[in-house]
Amino acid sequence: MLGELQGHAGDDVLSVYLSHCRVPCTMPYDYNPARGFIPMDSVTAGSADRDRHDRQKRIDWVDMDGIMSSRVLVVGAGALGNEVVKDLVLSGFRDITVIDMDDVVLSNLSRCLFFRDSDVKNGMKSEIVAERASQLDPEVRITPIVGKVQDLRDWDFGIIIGCLDNILARMHLNASACGLGIPYVDGATDGMMGKLQVVLPGRPCLQCATNRSHAKALERRFTCTGNASMFVPHTASDITTTAVIAAMEVREAMKIASGRQDLCTDGVTYYDGTQGTMFTLELDADPECPNHPEEDR
Numbered sequence: 001m002l003g004e005l006q007g008h009a010g011d012d013v014l015s016v017y018l019s020h021c022r023v024p025c026t027m028p029y030d031y032n033p034a035r036g037f038i039p040m041d042s043v044t045a046g047s048a049d050r051d052r053h054d055r056q057k058r059i060d061w062v063d064m065d066g067i068m069s070s071r072v073l074v075v076g077a078g079a080l081g082n083e084v085v086k087d088l089v090l091s092g093f094r095d096i097t098v099i100d101m102d103d104v105v106l107s108n109l110s111r112c113l114f115f116r117d118s119d120v121k122n123g124m125k126s127e128i129v130a131e132r133a134s135q136l137d138p139e140v141r142i143t144p145i146v147g148k149v150q151d152l153r154d155w156d157f158g159i160i161i162g163c164l165d166n167i168l169a170r171m172h173l174n175a176s177a178c179g180l181g182i183p184y185v186d187g188a189t190d191g192m193m194g195k196l197q198v199v200l201p202g203r204p205c206l207q208c209a210t211n212r213s214h215a216k217a218l219e220r221r222f223t224c225t226g227n228a229s230m231f232v233p234h235t236a237s238d239i240t241t242t243a244v245i246a247a248m249e250v251r252e253a254m255k256i257a258s259g260r261q262d263l264c265t266d267g268v269t270y271y272d273g274t275q276g277t278m279f280t281l282e283l284d285a286d287p288e289c290p291n292h293p294e295e296d297r
């Protein structure tokens with residue numbers, strides 16, 4: 001056979017090799033979580049490829065009905081917000097609201113796939129993200145809001161995803177989510193470092209984490225842009241760390257929408273992109289934290 005392979009290239013090599021295989025190279029059954037094992041002779045070639053979410057449905061805990069019917073609020077349409085909205089749409093979320101008060105500046109363009117040079121000083125972040133991300137799936141509805149999350153009045157959402165670089169807005173969002181009992185997924189980045197925390201009803205929140213001595217030093221990295229009235233140097237930021245944290249946020253949202261909160265990350269997860277490592281700090285509810293009812297403390 002080796003002699004036959006010589007002189008062939010690419011697909012030719014593969015076809016010659018397969019012609020010598022004694023074991024059939026195709027499985028007799030295809031597996032689909034919704035339909036179970038399907039005899040291959042009943043599967044029309046390419047039928048799975050006509051379902052936009054076929055590959056995702058093969059993940060056993062994914063509930064596409066839950067994902068498609070969830071109402072998601074994305075707070076922040078900057079670097080994390082761009083990536084999060086992209087991942088949400090591609091994952092099948094169809095009802096997304098994105099809120100941000102800022103317009104586009106040139107330095108956003110290195111980390112925001114939905115922004116273009118022509119948008120600089122010529123468009124609001126939330127509106128541009130909504131328009132461009134909608135092009136990824138005709139079934140998705142993305143509602144942009146230009147404003148501060150502190151001014152938001154309608155909180156009819158099933159999941160909140162935080163994409164903020166501002167501690168005041170982050171703590172407001174955390175308190176609102178806890179008070180309303182809405183699952184809240186918070187992400188933050190600082191250069192090659194990233195952080196993820198899932199706040200579920202009755203579980204420790206962001207404020208519990210900031211009050212814990214073992215987390216204080218790490219939290220400080222992600223809260224240094226807290227006061228908009230002060231001059232604060234911009235933190236380092238790059239798309240690779242942003243993409244990792246955004247993907248982790250959306251994966252947690254998928255679990256929540258699929259009714260699998262039991263799979264959500266516990267505590268606070270830190271990602272170190274320089275070392276390529278990740279670690280999770282356990283977290284208890286702070287008995288002094290005002291975001292939890294007395295009976296939960």
Ligand SMILES: [Zn+2]
Pocket residue numbers: 204205206207208209285286289290291292
């Ligand atoms: Zn708390």
